[in-house]
Amino acid sequence: MKDIKKIAVLTSGGDAPGMNSAVRAVVFSAFHHNIEVVGIYRGYEGLIDWETKDLTLDDVRNINSQGGTFLLTSRSERFLETKYREQAAENLRANNVDALVAIGGDGTLRGAIDFKEQGVNVVCIPGTIDRDISCSEYTLGFDTAANTATEAIDKIRDSSISHGRCSVVEVMGRKRGYIALWAGMATSAEAIVLPEKWNGNYDTITDAIKQRHAEGRNSYLVVVAEGVTDAPKLAEIICEKTGIESRVSVLGYIQRGGNPTAKDRMYGSLMGAYAVEILTQGKQNRIVAIKNDKLIDYDTAEAINIHNNMLDSFQYELSLMLSD
Numbered sequence: 001m002k003d004i005k006k007i008a009v010l011t012s013g014g015d016a017p018g019m020n021s022a023v024r025a026v027v028f029s030a031f032h033h034n035i036e037v038v039g040i041y042r043g044y045e046g047l048i049d050w051e052t053k054d055l056t057l058d059d060v061r062n063i064n065s066q067g068g069t070f071l072l073t074s075r076s077e078r079f080l081e082t083k084y085r086e087q088a089a090e091n092l093r094a095n096n097v098d099a100l101v102a103i104g105g106d107g108t109l110r111g112a113i114d115f116k117e118q119g120v121n122v123v124c125i126p127g128t129i130d131r132d133i134s135c136s137e138y139t140l141g142f143d144t145a146a147n148t149a150t151e152a153i154d155k156i157r158d159s160s161i162s163h164g165r166c167s168v169v170e171v172m173g174r175k176r177g178y179i180a181l182w183a184g185m186a187t188s189a190e191a192i193v194l195p196e197k198w199n200g201n202y203d204t205i206t207d208a209i210k211q212r213h214a215e216g217r218n219s220y221l222v223v224v225a226e227g228v229t230d231a232p233k234l235a236e237i238i239c240e241k242t243g244i245e246s247r248v249s250v251l252g253y254i255q256r257g258g259n260p261t262a263k264d265r266m267y268g269s270l271m272g273a274y275a276v277e278i279l280t281q282g283k284q285n286r287i288v289a290i291k292n293d294k295l296i297d298y299d300t301a302e303a304i305n306i307h308n309n310m311l312d313s314f315q316y317e318l319s320l321m322l323s324d
Contacts, residue, residue: 016141
């Protein structure tokens with residue numbers, strides 16, 4: 001087993017709060033093991049072009065509270081091509097880098113699996129606000145994003161109450177509904193539209209609003225996960241079928257930014273340190289994961305084949321009960 005003397009670290013794909021905590025822990029843990037660390041700017045793109053900085057403890061000492069990623073990030077189309085992965089691998093070899101720590105979501109994991117063809121040892125850390133890496137019960141950034149969405153929806157709710165409106169609020173999440181579920185439950189939404197559960201029946205939403213209106217309520221909140229249905233269309237349907245003025249708010253990229261919560265800082269630190277431990281143990285091509293609130297790791301090829309598109313059933317059923 002070859003001793004690890006130098007590693008690289010990058011962040012890839014959509015930025016997520018907690019990424020900086022993970023990078024910080026990678027650097028501190030590596031230095032503890034007398035391992036050098038080179039930071040790669042702009043994810044896989046920077047790996048291809050070799051945009052780097054040798055990282056010291058002072059470089060990362062105070063980044064724990066910062067949102068985004070100080071290493072910058074990107075989505076690399078070039079990395080899908082073999083010739084560019086070979087160029088990236090040659091850059092690592094030419095600079096005596098023994099392994100790579102890649103922090104990101106599904107695309108980052110898939111890139112790491114493809115990179116195995118070039119003989120590169122990659123350890124992944126799941127960093128995505130969508131919480132859509134099935135092998136892990138938690139992904140960096142989710143808690144901050146859910147809290148950001150909740151805070152924004154609370155403010156929108158205040159205005160809805162004042163005007164007697166229905167607010168349709170779209171949140172992020174891609175194909176997973178956890179941000180919508182958590183933010184919707186936290187803000188007492190009358191309806192939460194989730195990709196895992198949506199059947200296209202608008203009447204279930206409008207009928208619920210009519211019932212609550214008949215009971216004397218004067219404002220309503222519908223939280224929609226992006227990509228499930230067209231939020232402006234939903235607001236229009238609500239207005240047509242209930243006669244209640246409806247407005248749309250798309251929260252967008254505000255959910256990616258902001259200071260990470262304590263949970264994202266803590267999990268980022270734990271995952272970053274664990275990634276280095278994996279490398280010092282001689283493991284190759286792994287992804288760090290959380291299961292039953294404990295750190296574990298999977299082979300990356302095995303992890304990508306773990307499919308779990310189901311929401312927590314108890315959480316979902318509770319959301320229905322609390323919306324009555």
